[in-house]
Amino acid sequence: xxxxxxxxxxxxxxxxxxxxxxxxxxxxxxxxxxxxxxxxxxxxxxxxxxxxxxxxxxxxxxxxxxxxxxxxxxxxxxxxxxxxxxxxxxxxxxxxxxxxxxxxxxxxxxxxxxxxxxxxxxxxxxxxxxxxxxxxxxxxxxxxxxxxxxxxxxxxxxxxxxxxxxxxxxxxxxxxxxxxxxxxxxxxxxxxxxxxxxxxxxxxxxxxxxxxxxxxxxxxxxxxxxxxxxxxxxxxxxxxxxxxxxxxxxxxxxxxxxxxxxxxxxxxxxxxxxxxxxxxxxxxxxxxxxxxxxxxxxxxxxxxxxxxxxxxxxxxxxxxxxxxxxxxxxxxxxxxxxxxxxxxxxxxxxxxxxxxxxxxxxxxxxxxxxxxxxxxxxxxxxxxxxxxxxxxxxxxxxxxxxxxxxxxxxxxxxxxxxxxxxxxxxxxxxxxxxxxxxxxxxxxxxxxxxxxxxxxxxxxxxxxxxxxxxxxxxxxxxxxxxxxxxxxxxxxxxxxxxxxx
Amino acid sequence: xxxxxxxxxxxxxxxxxxxxxxxxxxxxxxxxxxxxxxxxxxxxxxxxxxxxxxxxxxxxxxxxxxxxxxxxxxxxxxxxxxxxxxxxxxxxxxxxxxxxx
Numbered sequence: 001x002x003x004x005x006x007x008x009x010x011x012x013x014x015x016x017x018x019x020x021x022x023x024x025x026x027x028x029x030x031x032x033x034x035x036x037x038x039x040x041x042x043x044x045x046x047x048x049x050x051x052x053x054x055x056x057x058x059x060x061x062x063x064x065x066x067x068x069x070x071x072x073x074x075x076x077x078x079x080x081x082x083x084x085x086x087x088x089x090x091x092x093x094x095x096x097x098x099x100x101x102x103x104x105x106x107x108x109x110x111x112x113x114x115x116x117x118x119x120x121x122x123x124x125x126x127x128x129x130x131x132x133x134x135x136x137x138x139x140x141x142x143x144x145x146x147x148x149x150x151x152x153x154x155x156x157x158x159x160x161x162x163x164x165x166x167x168x169x170x171x172x173x174x175x176x177x178x179x180x181x182x183x184x185x186x187x188x189x190x191x192x193x194x195x196x197x198x199x200x201x202x203x204x205x206x207x208x209x210x211x212x213x214x215x216x217x218x219x220x221x222x223x224x225x226x227x228x229x230x231x232x233x234x235x236x237x238x239x240x241x242x243x244x245x246x247x248x249x250x251x252x253x254x255x256x257x258x259x260x261x262x263x264x265x266x267x268x269x270x271x272x273x274x275x276x277x278x279x280x281x282x283x284x285x286x287x288x289x290x291x292x293x294x295x296x297x298x299x300x301x302x303x304x305x306x307x308x309x310x311x312x313x314x315x316x317x318x319x320x321x322x323x324x325x326x327x328x329x330x331x332x333x334x335x336x337x338x339x340x341x342x343x344x345x346x347x348x349x350x351x352x353x354x355x356x357x358x359x360x361x362x363x364x365x366x367x368x369x370x371x372x373x374x375x376x377x378x379x380x381x382x383x384x385x386x387x388x389x390x391x392x393x394x395x396x397x398x399x400x401x402x403x404x405x406x407x408x409x410x411x412x413x414x415x416x417x418x419x420x421x422x423x424x425x426x427x428x429x430x431x432x433x434x435x436x437x438x439x440x441x442x443x444x445x446x447x448x449x450x451x452x453x454x455x456x457x458x459x460x461x462x463x464x465x466x467x468x469x470x471x472x473x474x475x476x477x478x479x480x481x482x483x484x485x486x487x488x489x490x491x492x493x494x495x496x497x498x499x500x501x
Numbered sequence: 502x503x504x505x506x507x508x509x510x511x512x513x514x515x516x517x518x519x520x521x522x523x524x525x526x527x528x529x530x531x532x533x534x535x536x537x538x539x540x541x542x543x544x545x546x547x548x549x550x551x552x553x554x555x556x557x558x559x560x561x562x563x564x565x566x567x568x569x570x571x572x573x574x575x576x577x578x579x580x581x582x583x584x585x586x587x588x589x590x591x592x593x594x595x596x597x598x599x600x601x602x
Contacts, residue, residue: 146570161581168599178533192551208556322601379600
């Protein structure tokens with residue numbers, strides 16, 4: 001045993017695989033550095049947000065210049081004894097997560113200003129979550145998957161309950177913690193069943209390393225009908241569905257989205273969902289590939305139920321953060337269409353990633369406007385408070401309209417192309433029933449997104465509840481909003497700029 | 502007499518089911534936390550069993566990661582419960598319903 005371990009460590013040292021996770025290491029150094037800065041002196045402490053955002057910007061720039069997946073040679077190379085494996089998405093998702101951490105830090109700066117809350121720890125946790133998710137999407141081993149997932153989730157428990165003076169935030173935190181830990185246990189039980197079956201010497205293809213995705217893939221290909229394997233796969237799927245907030249594991253979404261601070265809600269909606277979908281894709285194209293006949297109907301059902309539930313529940317909703325949460329369930333449903341279609345159609349993975357990118361841009365526009373217009377407790381922003389918002393805040397209203405239009409899927413916004421690609425994929429894969437449900441869902445979603453836009457512009461009464469209370473956005477905020485909106489429109493008109501589709 | 506694999510797995514499955522029922526049925530947040538721990542320990546028991554009967558060490562190693570993560574989760578959970586009790590003077594789930602108003 002010791003010999004094996006020594007060989008393993010020697011192998012890692014010889015190949016210098018640490019270069020492979022250099023972006024994650026840099027993020028961890030940055031996160032710990034922020035805590036050290038906090039300790040030094042109060043004069044330095046107030047620069048912590050700038051250091052955090054500057055550091056994230058620097059890492060983002062480095063990532064855009066250097067593709068770290070190349071350090072290991074070709075794609076599909078595994079590192080650290082098979083714990084991590086680069087795939088065609090690992091580089092893009094690294095950029096995705098660092099960019100969302102940067103945007104969340106920016107929102108966090110707005111959120112924390114004037115509030116008596118700890119400053120550095122917020123940026124510290126946001127950066128650690130980004131590093132954990134970058135590891136999560138590249139994990140090729142169930143231990144790595146679990147540790148990266150929990151690293152992100154435990155940090156999220158703290159972030160959701162971050163406003164510890166507000167009982168709403170704490171309540172959201174405890175709800176997220178109980179349901180998150182429950183889903184982790186379910187996921188773990190699934191992993192254990194797969195481990196037990198995959199290592200059973202009595203079964204064909206049993207492997208000594210049955211937590212590894214590659215070993216499991218070849219094992220499951222030989223035993224696709226084993227009841228233990230099927231139960232394990234279903235439990236793992238249930239655990240992941242919880243993280244992406246798909247029906248029937250969506251119960252936490254509205255409460256947690258409402259109670260969590262604005263930047264954290266944005267982070268949960270975007271990065272957490274994206275990580276869940278990338279893990280789902282790598283599981284379905286890896287270990288669970290042989291189970292597709294069994295899993296396809298399940299995925300189709302979950303997708304249809306999520307689209308219907310999310311959209312119908314959002315129609316009645318007046319609280320904006322709950323509305324964004326419920327529509328997020330519907331977006332998870334649309335993305336699951338892509339996942340279900342990806343068994344037969346090859347290019348759908350690209351469409352899923354493209355959808356995630358447009359969702360990221362549009363959601364950040366919406367959450368930035370929410371942060372700039374909300375005063376006091378951001379958990380009780382109702383549609384009514386946006387009545388005639390455009391009279392006082394024409395710029396914010398315009399940006400919000402673009403963001404909501406993209407979420408609803410109106411041309412020429414990026415969201416339209418993203419939805420179109422997924423629907424074409426569903427058509428090519430022959431999932432006609434699901435396609436019908438999805439189109440119905442989009443029609444319903446236009447109703448509630450435009451209900452919000454209508455409140456901004458056309459409202460008979462002359463009240464301007466929130467518009468007068470909000471200050472005009474600073475030049476910096478205008479610039480960020482403009483950049484995001486331009487990116488959404490450019491993606492809508494020239495989707496090929498991401499070189500995915 | 503040796504005890505078979507199935508006996509251990511049945512115990513693990515029962516513990517998991519009891520934990521799951523506890524999480525869904527009990528009203529006290531502290532009891533819910535205990536039930537969550539029970540679920541994680543059921544997983545640990547199953548892992549160690551499979552590790553022993555399959556003759557691989559991965560399961561035993563995995564258990565340490567799970568114990569560590571469970572400790573982190575409970576530390577956080579108790580901190581949130583204390584903070585919440587200071588604000589609301591209750592830890593019963595049916596009274597934690599301020600959201601969705």
